[in-house]
Amino acid sequence: MAITSIKNLKEFSTNNDRFEGAHTLCPGCAHSMIVRELMNCTDDNLVIASNTGCLEVSTAVYPFTSWDTSWIHIGFENAATAVSGAEAMFKARKKKGTLKDNDASVKFVAFGGDGSTYDIGFQWLSGAMERGHDFTYICLDNENYANTGGQRSSATPIGAHTSTAQAGTHSYGKKQKKKDIVAIMAAHDAPYVAQLAPNKWKSMAKGFQKALETEGPCFINTVSPCCTEWKFDPKDTINITDLATDTLMFPIYEIINGHELNILYRPKNVLPVEEYLAAQGRYKHLFKPENKHVIEEIQKNINEYWEMLQRREEARV
Amino acid sequence: MQDLKLKAAEKRGIHQLGGDELVGWDEVTQGIILTSFEGDASDIVHKKAEERNYSDFNSYTATVASWRVKKPVFNIDVCIDCQNCWVWCPDTSIISRDKQMLGIDYDHCKGCEVCVEVCPTNPKSLLMFGEQEDLETALSQWPEKKKKEK
Numbered sequence: 001m002a003i004t005s006i007k008n009l010k011e012f013s014t015n016n017d018r019f020e021g022a023h024t025l026c027p028g029c030a031h032s033m034i035v036r037e038l039m040n041c042t043d044d045n046l047v048i049a050s051n052t053g054c055l056e057v058s059t060a061v062y063p064f065t066s067w068d069t070s071w072i073h074i075g076f077e078n079a080a081t082a083v084s085g086a087e088a089m090f091k092a093r094k095k096k097g098t099l100k101d102n103d104a105s106v107k108f109v110a111f112g113g114d115g116s117t118y119d120i121g122f123q124w125l126s127g128a129m130e131r132g133h134d135f136t137y138i139c140l141d142n143e144n145y146a147n148t149g150g151q152r153s154s155a156t157p158i159g160a161h162t163s164t165a166q167a168g169t170h171s172y173g174k175k176q177k178k179k180d181i182v183a184i185m186a187a188h189d190a191p192y193v194a195q196l197a198p199n200k201w202k203s204m205a206k207g208f209q210k211a212l213e214t215e216g217p218c219f220i221n222t223v224s225p226c227c228t229e230w231k232f233d234p235k236d237t238i239n240i241t242d243l244a245t246d247t248l249m250f251p252i253y254e255i256i257n258g259h260e261l262n263i264l265y266r267p268k269n270v271l272p273v274e275e276y277l278a279a280q281g282r283y284k285h286l287f288k289p290e291n292k293h294v295i296e297e298i299q300k301n302i303n304e305y306w307e308m309l310q311r312r313e314e315a316r317v
Numbered sequence: 318m319q320d321l322k323l324k325a326a327e328k329r330g331i332h333q334l335g336g337d338e339l340v341g342w343d344e345v346t347q348g349i350i351l352t353s354f355e356g357d358a359s360d361i362v363h364k365k366a367e368e369r370n371y372s373d374f375n376s377y378t379a380t381v382a383s384w385r386v387k388k389p390v391f392n393i394d395v396c397i398d399c400q401n402c403w404v405w406c407p408d409t410s411i412i413s414r415d416k417q418m419l420g421i422d423y424d425h426c427k428g429c430e431v432c433v434e435v436c437p438t439n440p441k442s443l444l445m446f447g448e449q450e451d452l453e454t455a456l457s458q459w460p461e462k463k464k465k466e467k
Contacts, residue, residue: 010416013400016365020353021409021425022379028429032407043362062342064376065351068361068369101359201404235430238405 002043002105003213006205015040018068024058028234030224030241031055031140033198035111038138041205042212044105045069047090049083051121052076053113054147055140077121079110080128080137087133107212108135114155115145117221118179129188129217136211136218139181142226150229154179157249158301159294160282162229167285172294177301185219186255192218194254196264199241203252203264210254223250231281243276248306253313261312273299365414377425381408385428387445390455391420395442402432402443439463 005011018039025032031054039046046069050056056073059066074082087108093099112121117139125137144162145151152162157178161167165174186193192214196204204222211218225241227234244250245265252265274295277283286294351374354361361369371377398418403411410426412419421432433443439462446455 009400009404010398013403013413014416016362017409018362019409020375020377021422022376022381023408024381025407027384027407027427028431029407032409033405036407036409037404059376060351061376062349063351063374064379065353065374066376068353068358068375198405233430235434237407237429237431238435 003209004041004043006041006202006209009201012040012201012205018046019059020066020068022064023066024061025054026226026228026234028227028237029054030142030198030226030237033237034138034140034204034222034224037198037201037205038109038208039069041208042107044107044212047072047083047086047106047108049073049079049086049110051079051110051112051116052147053116053140054142055111055113057147076116077124079112079116080121080125080135083108083110083135083137084128084131084133087135091134108133109212110135110137112137112139113145113147114139114141114143115147115153117141118154118181125219126188129185129190129219132216134215134217136208136220138208139219139221140224141181141221142224142229143178144226144229146226146229155181157298159277159286159291159298161285162282172285172291173282182219182221182253182255185221186258188217188219189258190219191216191257192254193220193258194264195221195223195250195252197223197241197245197250197252199238199245200252200265207254207264229282231284232279236279240276240279243271243279247271247273247276248302249273249276251306251309253309259317261309261316263309263313273302380424381427382424385426385448387428387430388423388426388448388450389421389428389430389432389443390446390450390452391418392442392444392456392459393418395438395440395459397438397442399437401435401437405431405435407431 004015019036048069048071050073072082090106141155143155144153150163152165152174155178156162156174159173161173167173182193182195192211194207196207198204207220211220223244225237232240245252246267248270253261253263255261277286285291352372353375355370355372396418400413403413408425408427410422412422430445433441433445436443440460
């Protein structure tokens with residue numbers, strides 16, 4: 001395993017990018033920041049599969065590809081399936097000694113959006129995790145189906161306006177809570193599960209390296225602010241991510257072997273969730289007086305979840 | 318051997334790209350293979366972008382410069398090579414070699430302004446200017462160092 005140095009940004013920047021520009025992701029999209037970081041934190045050969053989603057449609061616009069590694073796309077739900085098949089074949093051929101380079105170190109990675117991870121590809125992902133293939137699944141969580149016009153997914157948090165859960169006189173947007181995918185994946189007894197954010201580049205790179213090094217199925221959920229559907233200025237992508245981690249809307253933590261929980265980032269000043277909500281157009285309606293109870297509920301949920309994480313970190317169960 | 322492979326691919330409806338003419342997107346039947354590089358690509362991770370042998374299918378050879386209304390301009394005199402812009406550029410457009418920031422790849426930059434936002438120097442070493450502005454005029458308009466408000 002050839003991992004590259006992430007001691008500081010200067011050393012990290014000596015890596016040669018394997019994800020090329022001129023893809024058609026929106027300006028300021030966090031997807032490509034996350035993908036670039038994953039591909040820069042290792043020197044190994046990568047075999048990557050992508051679910052259908054923003055990342056797939058915009059990095060493989062025929063006749064162009066933005067990937068400098070082996071990359072495959074099949075269906076909306078099949079990244080985990082495709083990559084586990086490739087991994088099984090690699091292992092079998094390595095055993096037989098029929099590979100071109102039998103000592104080559106290859107890592108298997110799958111990318112999916114939140115739609116294909118939380119909803120459509122969930123069954124396939126769960127199956128691949130259970131079978132215990134040696135791969136890393138990375139969910140780029142932008143909390144809606146951004147590729148098809150911002151429909152609600154089960155990753156959309158309560159109170160958010162989406163094109164199929166609209167805010168108006170009779171509704172305050174989505175009424176259901178977000179699914180806790182990290183806990184579900186940890187319940188598969190996966191050796192490494194984490195939730196990371198691109199603004200904390202070092203903890204993210206560390207998490208990626210850990211996941212690639214670990215044998216067995218690893219799952220990483222990353223927050224990926226979507227300037228188009230969250231309705232903020234493209235330049236604020238990192239600022240919004242800062243707010244998301246500082247208000248604890250997206251706590252950064254890892255779970256090892258299904259029970260050892262470590263919190264990777266504790267904000268010095270925990271900000272009230274209003275600051276995160278006010279920065280985005282999709283929560284605009286929550287600041288009307290009749291929707292005040294939704295903000296209170298969001299804050300209550302965050303506090304309860306943070307409390308739970310801290311207790312679990314202490315208890316190691 | 319090569320011919321046999323091509324024939325087998327044709328039988329299964331897979332169009333091998335490279336060399337021959339390009340198939341239209343609506344003619345693709347079962348799947349398609351695009352090669353990112355010409356020739357051997359096994360050591361690509363140790364090669365810088367300018368040393369690589371990109372094929373026509375690699376999006377590195379394409380450009381999205383027309384997406385931009387404003388462009389970031391880089392002032393090397395103020396830069397401290399912190400590489401914040403490199404790590405957070407979504408379009409792989411910051412040219413950084415041997416721990417030094419060298420400039421911006423205007424073929425791939427979409428003008429999202431993230432690099433300007435994360436620049437920590439005072440004044441910022443990256444600022445947005447109109448697309449038509451040339452480098453000298455932009456640099457002559459650079460703001461002075463701001464004093465900290467007490």
